[in-house]
Amino acid sequence: MMARKVLALNGDEAAAYAVKQCKPDVIAAYPITPQTIIVERLSDFVADGELDAEFIAVESEHSAMSACIGASAMGARAYTATASQGLALMYEMLFVASSFRLPIVMSVANRALNSPLNIWNDMSDTMGARDCGWIQIYNENSQEVYDFTIQAFRIAEDHRVLLPVMVCHDGFVVSHSTEGVEVLSDGEVDSFLPPRDPVYPLDVEKPVTIGCVGVPEYYPEIKYQQEVATKKSIETIKEILREFNESFGRSYGIVEEYRTDGAEVALLTIGSISGTAKEAVDEMRAEGKPVGLLKLRLFRPFPIEALRKSLSGLKVVGVVDRHISFGSCMGGALNMEVRAALYEMKDRPHVMGFPTGLGGRDIRVEHFLKIIDELLMIAEQDALEEEYKVVGCRGPGCIGP
Amino acid sequence: MALKSLPLHEYLSSGHRLCAGCGEGVTIRQILKAFDEPPIICNATSCLEVSTTPFPYTAWRTPWIHPAFECTGAVVAGVEAAQKALIRKGRKKKWDVVLALAGDGGTHDIGLQALSGALERGHKFVYVCYTNDAYMNTGIQRSGATPKAAWTTTSPAGKVIPGKTEWQKDLMKIVVAHDIPYAATASPSYPMDLQRKMKKATQADGPAFILALAPCPRGWRTPPHLTIELGRLAVQTCMFPLYEVEKGQYRITMKPKRKLPVEYYLRPQGRFRHLFTPKTRHDIINDIQAYVDKKWQELQRMEQLTQP
Amino acid sequence: MLETWEEVTFAGYILEPGNAESYKTGDWRSRQKPVINQEKCTFCLLCWIYCPDGAIIRKEGEVEIDYYHCKGCGICAYECPSGAIRMRSEMEGE
Numbered sequence: 001m002m003a004r005k006v007l008a009l010n011g012d013e014a015a016a017y018a019v020k021q022c023k024p025d026v027i028a029a030y031p032i033t034p035q036t037i038i039v040e041r042l043s044d045f046v047a048d049g050e051l052d053a054e055f056i057a058v059e060s061e062h063s064a065m066s067a068c069i070g071a072s073a074m075g076a077r078a079y080t081a082t083a084s085q086g087l088a089l090m091y092e093m094l095f096v097a098s099s100f101r102l103p104i105v106m107s108v109a110n111r112a113l114n115s116p117l118n119i120w121n122d123m124s125d126t127m128g129a130r131d132c133g134w135i136q137i138y139n140e141n142s143q144e145v146y147d148f149t150i151q152a153f154r155i156a157e158d159h160r161v162l163l164p165v166m167v168c169h170d171g172f173v174v175s176h177s178t179e180g181v182e183v184l185s186d187g188e189v190d191s192f193l194p195p196r197d198p199v200y201p202l203d204v205e206k207p208v209t210i211g212c213v214g215v216p217e218y219y220p221e222i223k224y225q226q227e228v229a230t231k232k233s234i235e236t237i238k239e240i241l242r243e244f245n246e247s248f249g250r251s252y253g254i255v256e257e258y259r260t261d262g263a264e265v266a267l268l269t270i271g272s273i274s275g276t277a278k279e280a281v282d283e284m285r286a287e288g289k290p291v292g293l294l295k296l297r298l299f300r301p302f303p304i305e306a307l308r309k310s311l312s313g314l315k316v317v318g319v320v321d322r323h324i325s326f327g328s329c330m331g332g333a334l335n336m337e338v339r340a341a342l343y344e345m346k347d348r349p350h351v352m353g354f355p356t357g358l359g360g361r362d363i364r365v366e367h368f369l370k371i372i373d374e375l376l377m378i379a380e381q382d383a384l385e386e387e388y389k390v391v392g393c394r395g396p397g398c399i400g401p
Numbered sequence: 402m403a404l405k406s407l408p409l410h411e412y413l414s415s416g417h418r419l420c421a422g423c424g425e426g427v428t429i430r431q432i433l434k435a436f437d438e439p440p441i442i443c444n445a446t447s448c449l450e451v452s453t454t455p456f457p458y459t460a461w462r463t464p465w466i467h468p469a470f471e472c473t474g475a476v477v478a479g480v481e482a483a484q485k486a487l488i489r490k491g492r493k494k495k496w497d498v499v500l501a502l503a504g505d506g507g508t509h510d511i512g513l514q515a516l517s518g519a520l521e522r523g524h525k526f527v528y529v530c531y532t533n534d535a536y537m538n539t540g541i542q543r544s545g546a547t548p549k550a551a552w553t554t555t556s557p558a559g560k561v562i563p564g565k566t567e568w569q570k571d572l573m574k575i576v577v578a579h580d581i582p583y584a585a586t587a588s589p590s591y592p593m594d595l596q597r598k599m600k601k602a603t604q605a606d607g608p609a610f611i612l613a614l615a616p617c618p619r620g621w622r623t624p625p626h627l628t629i630e631l632g633r634l635a636v637q638t639c640m641f642p643l644y645e646v647e648k649g650q651y652r653i654t655m656k657p658k659r660k661l662p663v664e665y666y667l668r669p670q671g672r673f674r675h676l677f678t679p680k681t682r683h684d685i686i687n688d689i690q691a692y693v694d695k696k697w698q699e700l701q702r703m704e705q706l707t708q709p
Numbered sequence: 710m711l712e713t714w715e716e717v718t719f720a721g722y723i724l725e726p727g728n729a730e731s732y733k734t735g736d737w738r739s740r741q742k743p744v745i746n747q748e749k750c751t752f753c754l755l756c757w758i759y760c761p762d763g764a765i766i767r768k769e770g771e772v773e774i775d776y777y778h779c780k781g782c783g784i785c786a787y788e789c790p791s792g793a794i795r796m797r798s799e800m801e802g803e
């Protein structure tokens with residue numbers, strides 16, 4: 001087999017390169033740090049004739065999603081990218097896109113929400129949008145961004161799914177860090193991703209009405225149909241990940257275990273922070289401590305079964321959230337969902353939440369060692385003292401600095 | 402062109418739930434007569450949208466999409482761009498006219514940004530704003546298009562303040578400022594004028610905009626049978642002049658033989674009742690007359706100024 | 710029986726164009742309905758183009774009221790230049 005090209009790409013560039021190979025018909029996007037490189041690269045590709053697509057330089061993110069909805073409803077392959085405030089601005093349209101079952105793909109360079117203004121990485125943007133019915137995939141590095149952008153189009157457009165997909169990567173940490181990315185050839189991408197076969201597009205020959213008034217006599221049925229499709233999509237997602245591995249030799253899971261054999265205590269992480277956490281796990285293992293890590297890739301639909309399987313037998317799980325859900329019972333959304341997924345299990349582990357690295361705060365191996373200390377203490381006491389503790393914050397009640 | 406030459410097709414079917422005597426109903430039926438084939442319609446949240454699509458019924462015999470309220474300009478841009486791409490790539494054979502439909506709420510106010518963006522980028526579509534001078538769908542609240550002194554629920558004619566205190570937003574000026582190929586005002590009370598303008602709009606090489614006055618019996622507090630008459634009075638008093646701007650050239654398409662005083666338009670409408678009872682508010686009526694006269698003169702001057 | 714979530718259309722799309730036609734808005738009329746005196750009618754078609762509901766049916770050389778849909782707004786009667794349309798009490802025979 002011929003060796004594949006390895007390009008030096010940061011997360012944003014990897015996304016743009018993958019999008020180019022996926023041959024979208026319409027791109028409607030508005031720039032926002034740290035996603036700007038994506039839109040700039042795509043503009044270059046279009047201007048150089050390397051990408052045959054209509055690039056709509058919309059005047060806001062709300063319009064970006066609206067234009068994608070219009071384009072996708074026509075049967076075109078539509079793509080956009082955003083972060084933070086941009087995602088918040090298009091919030092109402094996210095619900096529309098998923099309710100219309102349109103296979104739009106969107107890259108999100110995870111960035112903290114105002115206020116105060118913060119351009120650095122946390123996941124308050126996409127975690128805040130977890131109810132909108134989009135599939136959410138979180139990536140750890142540029143290679144994953146590249147691979148999952150391609151898989152995202154496949155997943156979205158599969159007739160068993162027909163849901164929009166958010167492909168997330170950490171702002172600056174991944175979006176602006178250059179790594180070696182092994183890219184597929186154009187032919188390989190074409191063989192994996194056929195042209196879109198739209199279902200009920202806007203067509204003068206077969207007129208459909210999209211976006212009616214869903215009266216109370218029908219609204220629940222329409223929404224439940226959507227919920228069933230969303231939950232069922234997990235099977236198709238796993239199938240497509242398997243196919244990607246068989247075709248291209250890169251194996252991914254919707255959850256991924258790291259040194260969990262014989263572990264009593266584990267971290268559960270999401271996104272690039274997993275890398276730092278793995279270092280801490282290695283240090284602990286070198287000292288003979290039974291520590292492991294579970295990296296969550298798929299957040300929506302939530303992989304209940306996979307989680308139960310991987311976390312059963314553990315004494316304590318420390319869930320590393322990347323945002324705070326203010327006033328909630330558990331600190332962050334990930335912690336709440338993990339807790340809820342494990343609740344009915346006999347012999348369920350203790351679950352404690354650690355909202356970490358808000359607003360791009362630098363989080364190091366030391367922070368994770370402190371978290372692991374807490375987890376080991378909980379294992380000893382067989383009890384939690386607190387539901388969650390913020391990590392990377394100076395002051396009482398937090399794990400600093 | 403004569404009425405007999407208009408096509409028989411009804412792209413908007415009967416059985417919709419618009420009020421009896423609704424100006425939007427007449428306007429949209431007439432707009433759609435300008436097409437030989439169904440256009441692809443993007444409709445903003447509005448009376449028209451909710452009244453024509455209560456699940457499982459639809460009155461539309463065209464492809465139709467309604468995503469939300471303020472994004473019509475953006476949705477239509479996406480539809481148009483998709484069409485361009487699909488035709489270029491050989492996945493679609495012919496160009497269908499892309500038609501945006503929105504009320505004054507979805508155009509003058511919440512929809513203005515998306516409209517402006519779409520006009521600036523020069524997408525090829527026709528945007529028809531059917532204005533009834535307020536947010537009628539939610540129960541007659543004032544909009545930027547509400548005329549001065551009109552009663553609405555959020556600009557009520559109270560003991561201290563007599564209705565809306567601001568003048569109407571001159572949306573045509575905003576649209577024309579984008580230098581688009583074609584923009585025009587229209588009224589279903591003048592059907593052949595509207596048809597002529599729609600034909601020009603569908604043939605424009607870029608964005609085309611039509612502002613159509615759609616009288617609303619409920620919101621204007623008028624009996625349903627007066628809808629067409631009110632549109633006529635709006636034009637004859639010059640409160641709603643009929644004109645077009647074609648590549649920057651202004652042309653008034655209906656010059657009233659006898660320019661009627663604004664009172665002829667205001668008196669029949671319940672939303673202006675407080676100007677006549679308990680006593681006639683000559684101060685406000687004169688203000689309105691002076692304003693209408695000024696705008697009418699301005700329009701005539703623009704027509705002269707922009708002559709080739 | 711209304712449809713279950715499995716039976717309801719995909720994503721709430723409505724796939725039958727113009728099926729609103731089956732809905733009898735003619736029931737909305739409460740007091741009056743338009744009646745055409747065909748002898749006075751000049752087939753100018755103004756009533757046809759002014760009807761908000763498309764409830765004036767245009768045939769070969771004549772127009773007819775579609776009472777199944779007519780809401781009784783009275784625009785046609787008011788606008789008819791030859792007085793051929795009158796609003797009559799709903800109680801009168803057609």
